[in-house]
Amino acid sequence: MKLSPSFTEVWVPRVLSVLRIVSAYMFMLHGTQKLLGFPAGRGPVELMSLAGVAGMLELVGGLLLLIGLFTRPVAFLLSGEMAFAYFISHAPRGNPLMPITNGGDLAVEWCFVFLFLAVVGGGQWALDAVIRHRRSPTNQSLARAPT
Numbered sequence: 001m002k003l004s005p006s007f008t009e010v011w012v013p014r015v016l017s018v019l020r021i022v023s024a025y026m027f028m029l030h031g032t033q034k035l036l037g038f039p040a041g042r043g044p045v046e047l048m049s050l051a052g053v054a055g056m057l058e059l060v061g062g063l064l065l066l067i068g069l070f071t072r073p074v075a076f077l078l079s080g081e082m083a084f085a086y087f088i089s090h091a092p093r094g095n096p097l098m099p100i101t102n103g104g105d106l107a108v109e110w111c112f113v114f115l116f117l118a119v120v121g122g123g124q125w126a127l128d129a130v131i132r133h134r135r136s137p138t139n140q141s142l143a144r145a146p147t
Contacts, residue, residue, distance in 0.1 A: 017068070017123030023113050024065035027078070031059030050088075057081050065117070068126020075117035082111035 029039065034055030037043040045051040057078065064074045087096075090104025099105040122128050 013124035015123075016120065017125035019113070020065055020068060020071065020117055020122045020126065023110065023117075024062045027058050027110065028062030028066065031055045031057070031062055035059060054081065054085065065114075065122070068122040068128050071122035071126055071128050072118050075114040075122075079111050079114035079118055082107045082114065086111065 031054075032038050032043075033040055034043045034045050034051055035047075043055070045055060047053075047056070058081075061074050061078045061081075064070055065078070086099070086104045086107040090096075090099065090102045090107055092102075093104075094102030096102070099108045
């Protein structure tokens with residue numbers, strides 16, 4: 001009989017949330033850079049351009065990941081965006097098997113971080129977890145129990 005949760009059971013969901021939050025925040029900064037020219041003035045770009053669509057995905061998708069809402073589908077979409085960005089923008093600039101040489105190392109890393117989040121979810125500090133907890137059968141049966 002197990003009395004207390006293991007180190008892994010306690011910390012993995014928390015650290016997963018930290019990975020999601022930090023990655024989403026950094027990703028959002030790329031969106032604000034493209035759309036608003038903030039914090040480092042590259043933008044604003046035309047909204048109906050490839051960079052504009054990427055900026056909207058980065059800002060809105062990053063915000064959704066930051067709060068942990070629709071984590072799996074949003075992370076899957078953003079993973080695809082980063083794969084697309086790598087092959088369209090970075091791979092032609094140098095050796096596609098060496099992303100460090102073509103400036104695509106961050107796109108590749110985000111692609112796989114987001115793919116990981118699409119598979120495992122957002123961790124315990126995500127709105128998805130709160131919603132899932134409220135909809136669990138245990139909570140619904142308690143809510144319907146006579147008082």
